[in-house]
Every structure is written in C-alpha cells, then in structure tokens.
Amino acid sequence: MAALSKIPHSCYEVGHTWHPSCVQAAADITKGALEVSFKIYAPLYLIAAILRRKKKDYYLKRLLPEILWSTSFLTTNGSLFIVFFCILRKLLGAFYPWSSGFGAALPASYIAILLERKSRRGLLTIYMANLASETLFRMAVTRGIVKPIRHGEVLLFCITASIFMFLFRSNDGLKGFAFSALKFIIGKEEIPTHFNTADSVDTRPPERPAAIETEHSQVSAEKADRKRKTLIAYTRKLLESICKHGPRHRCCKHYQDNCISYCVKGFVRMFSIGYLIQCCLKVPSAFRQMFSKPSRLPSVFYNKENFQLGAFLGSFVSIYKGTSCLLRWLRNIDDELHALIAGFLAGVSMFFYKSTSITMYLFSKLVETMYFKGIEAGRFPYFPHADTIIYAISTAICFHAAVMEVQNLRPSYWKFLLRLTKGRFALMNRELLDVFGTEASRNFKGFVPMLDPSHATAISRTVLPPGGDAKL
Known part of the structure; x- marks a missing residue:
C-alpha cells in the first residue's frame, strides 16, 4: 500500500478511542x-533522602514539595500530549504523519520540562536523548538506511570506556560525580598521576625501623607456631604471602598488594557489589511473591543475571587494573595514555552483561562531558536552555515511535507509557495509521476499538475490519 500524506479521521477514532469527548479523555x-507519577516519585525521593542522610528539616519542609513538583512535571507531559493531539487535529483538519506523534509531543514535552526543577533537567535530558538516539537507530535499521554491527553495543562501550578512563587519568579530565564514581569502581590506587617514571619517583611505602620490624616478626612467628596446624592460619599465611611477596612495579601505587593480587581483589570486590545490586533489585518482586509462590524466593540469590552483572563489573575492574600494571612493567612509566588501552580492553567485559541502555547512557554522558569541556576551552558555543530543547525533541521522537512504530521503541519505555496512561496508549486505532507506511499496528494485530457509531464517520466504519472489539 502506498503511504498516504494524511487521514481525515477524528481524534476520537484514532486517539482517545475509549471516550468520544476530548475533555474527558484528557481528564x-x-x-x-x-x-502513577506520585507512586513513582514518592518512594524515589524518600529513598534518596535517606541515602543522602537529609536532616529532619528536609523531611518536614522540602520532601513533599519536591515530590509534588516532579509529579506535576510527569503528569503534565502525559496529559498535554493528548490535549495537543486533539488541538492539532482540529487545527489541521486531518492527521499527518508528523502530527499524531511528534507534533503533539513536542509542545507538551517542552511545557512539562519547564515545570521540573532545574537541577533535574540535565539528568532527564541525558536519559531521553539516550533513548531517542536508540529509537532513531532502530528506525534507520528498519528502513534499511543502516546495518547493525554485530556486538555493536560492546564496541561502543569499549570506545566510551577508553575515553572515560583517559579523562579519569588526565589532569582536570573529570570532575564531580563522574570522577567519584570511577574512583569508587576502579579504586584510589589509579587516581591520576602524570608521567612518573620508575627512575625519578620511588613509590615504595616508607620503611619502618628495624627494631619494630624485628619485634613484629617475632610476634608473628609466635602466633604462626601456635596456629601452625590450623587451616585458618595456613590460609592466612598463604594469602599474605601471595599478596605481599609477589611482583609489583615501582610505579604501581597498590602498596599492600602485588600486581596479581591487586587484580584478583578488584575482581572479587566488584563482583560482590554487582551481585548484591542485582539481588536488591529483585527483592521487592520476591516479597510480593513470598506467600503466593514461596518456591521462587531462592531465585533471588541464584538468578543468572546476578552473576552476569557481577562478572561484568568484576572483569571490567580486573582487566583495567591488569592492563595498567602490565603497561607500567613494559614501559617503565605511569602514563595516562595507558588508560586508553586499558579502558578499551576492559570494555570487553560487556559481553558478560550486554546492555544497550548502559552503553547509550554512558555514551550520552561522554558527549555531554566533552561538550562542556569544549565550552570551558572556548571551542564550543554555549546555548541557553539547550537542555529543555533537547529534552522536548527527544521525548517527541520517543512518543512518535510509541504512536507510529512501537516495534522500534525500547520495550521498557513502552511499558512505562502504558503504566503512566493506565494502558490507554495501547487503545489507539493504529489500523488507521498503517496508511502512513510505518506498520503502526504491527504489534496490535486483531485489535479494533469499540467506537460509538454516533461519533464515528462512515470512512472509519468501512476501513476498520469487523470483530476484535476491545474495551478499556
């Protein structure tokens, strides 16, 4: 079927099929x-306040206003979409390929983001820009404009990790949360240093007086003799021997460990953190099933995803540290350029936990970081209110996909839209939108809304196939 330029149906027949009144539909x-917005933001802000150890005054005076502030933003974004959906139909007299999705969502999103606190606009913009980029890529693949690269998310993550780690090691490369996050993940031993050679810098820890060393050795020997036959003593002695008496380059700053144990400890630490994070994410759903399906409780601890996230984080850290140590041994220098190679190789760990969302988010943060560094250097212009404009355009792209081609939208975001609208987003009459050539009804085959004949045109009654009626 050739794609048409417009369809003459009403907003009731295409959009708010559950009620013929535009006002009631918007309500x-x-x-x-x-x-839904209040249920999302209330626990989110409460948990954030607890983790940040806010004082009593915050809970009494600021917590509820901030929750309501963000709730109004999200509510406005959803409600104004259907409002502009109807307004554009009445102004234009028909639906065009751009008006039913992008056109209605653009002004709605712009007005909504202006209601949100300025401190949160940047984070929301990054998230939506990331989502819109992924959506546009899927659209391009569907249309045959580009071909997907096998393991493309892993390659992009490798490049992103390489640049991020280089900035982490560079002088004034990263600041704020990004620097703190990488310091927590990688460790303070890799805090930026600049071209410290083994010949010019002696990074060994200060030696203790001989008398103290002798006394300490005697005490340790006595303890070892008393516990010589116990398994704990043997294990402890073995671990200490492995950690302290192995090879460590003079440029390496992990004074308490050799290079091998340094990498192993990094893996164990981040594997444990990743495993616990994934377990905690599954705890709420497990509690809901505690009485109905108690047999599923052990899956919280033995779920495959728990080990995958742990392996991803653990291997990322261990590969990065191992490569950095190896390069220090080979070049006899501690150079931030090592981070480019180490970060790229560490990115291979994404194979354990493939996630387009993580990759795109980090890539978006990298673009943001580079842009602001360019502004500081005077190489890029500064655009006031750029975050609100980018958010509005990005959200409009995602809403357009939700209307015209759901198959190209990230499934998790589609579920969020269904939750936000109480399932009404799925009640659009996408059979009528198929004439635009985007296969709008591809994921809704057989669905035909039950329309009130007194408000439906003769055209729509002849276009819609019989049967498959659905109610809200």
Whole structure:
C-alpha cells in the first residue's frame, strides 16, 4: 500500500478511542498519570533522602514539595500530549504523519520540562536523548538506511570506556560525580598521576625501623607456631604471602598488594557489589511473591543475571587494573595514555552483561562531558536552555515511535507509557495509521476499538475490519 500524506479521521477514532469527548479523555489521562507519577516519585525521593542522610528539616519542609513538583512535571507531559493531539487535529483538519506523534509531543514535552526543577533537567535530558538516539537507530535499521554491527553495543562501550578512563587519568579530565564514581569502581590506587617514571619517583611505602620490624616478626612467628596446624592460619599465611611477596612495579601505587593480587581483589570486590545490586533489585518482586509462590524466593540469590552483572563489573575492574600494571612493567612509566588501552580492553567485559541502555547512557554522558569541556576551552558555543530543547525533541521522537512504530521503541519505555496512561496508549486505532507506511499496528494485530457509531464517520466504519472489539 502506498503511504498516504494524511487521514481525515477524528481524534476520537484514532486517539482517545475509549471516550468520544476530548475533555474527558484528557481528564482520564491526567487522573491516571497523576496517580502513577506520585507512586513513582514518592518512594524515589524518600529513598534518596535517606541515602543522602537529609536532616529532619528536609523531611518536614522540602520532601513533599519536591515530590509534588516532579509529579506535576510527569503528569503534565502525559496529559498535554493528548490535549495537543486533539488541538492539532482540529487545527489541521486531518492527521499527518508528523502530527499524531511528534507534533503533539513536542509542545507538551517542552511545557512539562519547564515545570521540573532545574537541577533535574540535565539528568532527564541525558536519559531521553539516550533513548531517542536508540529509537532513531532502530528506525534507520528498519528502513534499511543502516546495518547493525554485530556486538555493536560492546564496541561502543569499549570506545566510551577508553575515553572515560583517559579523562579519569588526565589532569582536570573529570570532575564531580563522574570522577567519584570511577574512583569508587576502579579504586584510589589509579587516581591520576602524570608521567612518573620508575627512575625519578620511588613509590615504595616508607620503611619502618628495624627494631619494630624485628619485634613484629617475632610476634608473628609466635602466633604462626601456635596456629601452625590450623587451616585458618595456613590460609592466612598463604594469602599474605601471595599478596605481599609477589611482583609489583615501582610505579604501581597498590602498596599492600602485588600486581596479581591487586587484580584478583578488584575482581572479587566488584563482583560482590554487582551481585548484591542485582539481588536488591529483585527483592521487592520476591516479597510480593513470598506467600503466593514461596518456591521462587531462592531465585533471588541464584538468578543468572546476578552473576552476569557481577562478572561484568568484576572483569571490567580486573582487566583495567591488569592492563595498567602490565603497561607500567613494559614501559617503565605511569602514563595516562595507558588508560586508553586499558579502558578499551576492559570494555570487553560487556559481553558478560550486554546492555544497550548502559552503553547509550554512558555514551550520552561522554558527549555531554566533552561538550562542556569544549565550552570551558572556548571551542564550543554555549546555548541557553539547550537542555529543555533537547529534552522536548527527544521525548517527541520517543512518543512518535510509541504512536507510529512501537516495534522500534525500547520495550521498557513502552511499558512505562502504558503504566503512566493506565494502558490507554495501547487503545489507539493504529489500523488507521498503517496508511502512513510505518506498520503502526504491527504489534496490535486483531485489535479494533469499540467506537460509538454516533461519533464515528462512515470512512472509519468501512476501513476498520469487523470483530476484535476491545474495551478499556
């Protein structure tokens, strides 16, 4: 079927099929979005306040206003979409390929983001820009414009990790949260140093007086004699021997460990953190099933994803540290350029936990970081309110995909839109939108909304196939 330029149907026949009144439809969306938004932000802000150890004054005076502030933002974004959906239909007299999705979402998103606190606009913009980029890529693949690269998310993650680690090791490369996060993941031993050669810098820890060393050795020997036959003593002695008496380059700053144990400890630490994070994410759903399906509780601890995230984080750190140590041995120098190679090789760990979302988010953060560094250097211009504009455009792209080609939208975001609208986003009459050539009804085969004949045109009644009626 050749793609048409417009369709003459009403907003009731295409959009709010559950009610013929535009006002009532907007009220339904607003009511549902308000309820869901509050349920999302209330626990989110409460947990954030607890983790940040906010004082009592914050809970009494600021917590509720901030929750309501963000709730109004998300509610407005959802409700104004259906409002502009109807307004554009009445102004244009028909639906065009751009008006039913992008056109309606653009002004709605722009107005909504202006209601949100400025401190949160940047984070929301990064997330939506990341999501929009992924959506546009999927659209391009569907249309045959580009061909996906096998393991492309891993390659992009390797490049992103390489540049991030180089910035981490560079002078004034990273600041704020990004620097703190990498310091926590990688460790303070890899805090930026600049071209410290083994000949010019002696990084060995200071030696203790001989008398203290002798006394300490005697005490240790006595303890070892008393516990010589115990397994704990043997294990402890073995670990200490492995950690302290192995090879360590003079440029390496992990004074308490040799290079091998340094990498092994890094793997164990981040594997444990990744495993615990994934377990904690599954705890809420496990509690809900505690009484109905108690047999599923052990899956919280033995789930495959728990080990995958742990392996991803653990191997990333160990590969990075191992490569850095190896390069220090080979070049006899501690150079931030090592981070480019070590970061790229560490990115291979993404094979354990493939995630387009993580890759795209980090890539978006990298672009943001490079852009702001360019502004500081005077190489890039500064655009006021760029975050609000980017958010509006990015959200409009995602809403357009949700209307015209759901198959190209990230599934998790589609589920979020369904939750926000109480399932009403799925009630759009996408059979009518198929004439635009985007296969809008591809994931909704057989669905035909039950329309009120007194508000439906003769055209729509002849286009819609019989049967498959659905109610909200």
